[in-house]
Amino acid sequence: MNIVVCVKYVPDATGDRKFESDNTVDRDNVDGLLSELDEYAVEQALQLKEKLGDDTEVTALTIGPADAETAVRKALQMGADKGVHVVDDAIAGSDALATSLVLAEALKKTDYDLVMCGMGSTDGAMGVVPAMVSERLGIPGITFASELSVEGDTVKIRRDGDTATVMVEGTLPVVLSVTDQTGEARYPSFKGIMAAKKKPVETWSLSDLGVDAELVGLSASWSQVEGTEERPPRSQGEIVTDEDGSGATALVDFLASKKFI
Numbered sequence: 001m002n003i004v005v006c007v008k009y010v011p012d013a014t015g016d017r018k019f020e021s022d023n024t025v026d027r028d029n030v031d032g033l034l035s036e037l038d039e040y041a042v043e044q045a046l047q048l049k050e051k052l053g054d055d056t057e058v059t060a061l062t063i064g065p066a067d068a069e070t071a072v073r074k075a076l077q078m079g080a081d082k083g084v085h086v087v088d089d090a091i092a093g094s095d096a097l098a099t100s101l102v103l104a105e106a107l108k109k110t111d112y113d114l115v116m117c118g119m120g121s122t123d124g125a126m127g128v129v130p131a132m133v134s135e136r137l138g139i140p141g142i143t144f145a146s147e148l149s150v151e152g153d154t155v156k157i158r159r160d161g162d163t164a165t166v167m168v169e170g171t172l173p174v175v176l177s178v179t180d181q182t183g184e185a186r187y188p189s190f191k192g193i194m195a196a197k198k199k200p201v202e203t204w205s206l207s208d209l210g211v212d213a214e215l216v217g218l219s220a221s222w223s224q225v226e227g228t229e230e231r232p233p234r235s236q237g238e239i240v241t242d243e244d245g246s247g248a249t250a251l252v253d254f255l256a257s258k259k260f261i
Contacts, residue, residue: 001113001172002056002057002112002113003058003113003115004058004060004107005038005041005059005075005080005116005117006061006062006133007035007041008118008121008123009032009033009034009035009064009065010034010035010121012030012031012033013123017030018030022093023225023226023227023228024093025123027067032068034070034074034075035118035121035123037119037121037180038071038117038118039078039185040178040179040182041116041178042080043185043186044178046078046080057081057082058079058081059082059083059112060076061084061086062085062086063099063106064085064086064087064091065087065092068085072084074188076195076201077195079192082201084110084203084204085201085202086102086203086205087203087204088213090213090216091206093221094217094218094220095221096124096126096128096132096223097221098217100129100133100135102209103133104132104133106209107133108137115130115133116176116177117129117176117177118178119143119179119180127144131175133175137173139175140173140175141175143176144159144160144179145157145176145177145179146158146160146179146181147181147182148176153172154171155172157169160181240254
């Protein structure tokens, strides 16, 4: 089985993030890393490989600037077999629709049986790309799996909602997204880090995929950020002092004013 995991290179959430004049994220002045939510997809792909045997191959696929190879390398360090990096200046600023187009065309160049994704990225957090990719590929899309299994050509998942849990299954090939409830992602071992240096990473451009540059990028995107502003500095919280026995009442009044109760 060939499993392709779509991974995203995102700005480090602990860093001081800024925006460019066109309201896209300034990626040059902040460190990036593999999206934490995609690590769960890599982990589940590796667990499937361990269960299904050595005939199973895991490929990490990403699109983004040159530094995005960092995300692929992290997946390789965890245990993925090879990587694919789609890099092209024209992709910068692409929204979810344009991103799904590039991913789908890249997947068409790979021999995939199962496409795995995280439930969303830690920067955009939209969670719609897996469904868009499945639509573009014309194959089933099963999303938000908290548990999953593969038996033969059947994929079975558990999806936990607010009021109910449903069991969903589909027939390969499938696009599957997993949640952070599927299990902790492994840390790369020293052996894995060293081995990853020798694993292949192919680099493709839009022309390699046959994608017209005018269909991607900020100008071709259907959704764009119109404006940004810095979050105001955190103000000192209100202190309730109970000097005459009225503290409890004051606390209740405060919580009620904030509509917490």
